Amino acid sequence: MIHKEALRFIVPLLLSASLAAALGLYLAGILLLFLAAFVAFFFRNPAREIPTDPRVIVSPADGRIVKIERVGNVTKLSIFLSIFDVHVNRSPIGGRIDAIDYKRGKFKPAFNHAASIENERNTIMVSAGDVKLVFTQIAGILARRIVCWKKVGDTVAKGELIGLIRFGSRVDVLFPAGTDVTVRAGARVLGGSTPIGMML
Numbered sequence: 001m002i003h004k005e006a007l008r009f010i011v012p013l014l015l016s017a018s019l020a021a022a023l024g025l026y027l028a029g030i031l032l033l034f035l036a037a038f039v040a041f042f043f044r045n046p047a048r049e050i051p052t053d054p055r056v057i058v059s060p061a062d063g064r065i066v067k068i069e070r071v072g073n074v075t076k077l078s079i080f081l082s083i084f085d086v087h088v089n090r091s092p093i094g095g096r097i098d099a100i101d102y103k104r105g106k107f108k109p110a111f112n113h114a115a116s117i118e119n120e121r122n123t124i125m126v127s128a129g130d131v132k133l134v135f136t137q138i139a140g141i142l143a144r145r146i147v148c149w150k151k152v153g154d155t156v157a158k159g160e161l162i163g164l165i166r167f168g169s170r171v172d173v174l175f176p177a178g179t180d181v182t183v184r185a186g187a188r189v190l191g192g193s194t195p196i197g198m199m200l
Helices: 004-022 026-042
Strands: 056-058 063-071 074-081 088-090 095-103 121-128 131-139 146-148 161-165 169-175 179-181 195-199
Touching: 004 026, 095 131, 095 146, 121 146, 131 146, 131 161, 169 179, 169 195
Parallel strands: none
Antiparallel strands: 056 195, 063 074, 074 169, 088 161, 095 121, 121 131, 131 169, 146 161, 179 195
């Protein structure tokens, strides 16, 4: 399945490929078709089996966990998404969106840990009872567009699509008191499917 966000890129590329072929520019047409196929691959939105246990916190993104650290009274878990990972983002828990805070910033490589505080980012807080979980969409060196389809006050289900980051990025999750991280750094995770924590 391909997310509809891809159409704004794929349609012009396919039209340009057709025009190039009509003009006899076959190499250009092939390159444009290849680029359209890559965009379709990047915007794929595979079905995911979401854990039913309401205590389970799932990964908000596909990728590799590059860091888990204690920051003040929370634990921060960072997920790096390469250009080959699925880039739609999902809510790690079910609940109500209490806050969304978008900040402009730099475009350092997403695997650089400074990206968490210096890059363009969009921070979302979801509350479920006493637990308030914060996760952040972070742009990378190639990602120049953070998309969020939700607004403050919306109710989201665990694993529900909330947005995407285009072309290489990072997602950070802050685990507050009353939650526990259940994965290790280096693990590969799937958005909406892989458990990364528990609400105690």
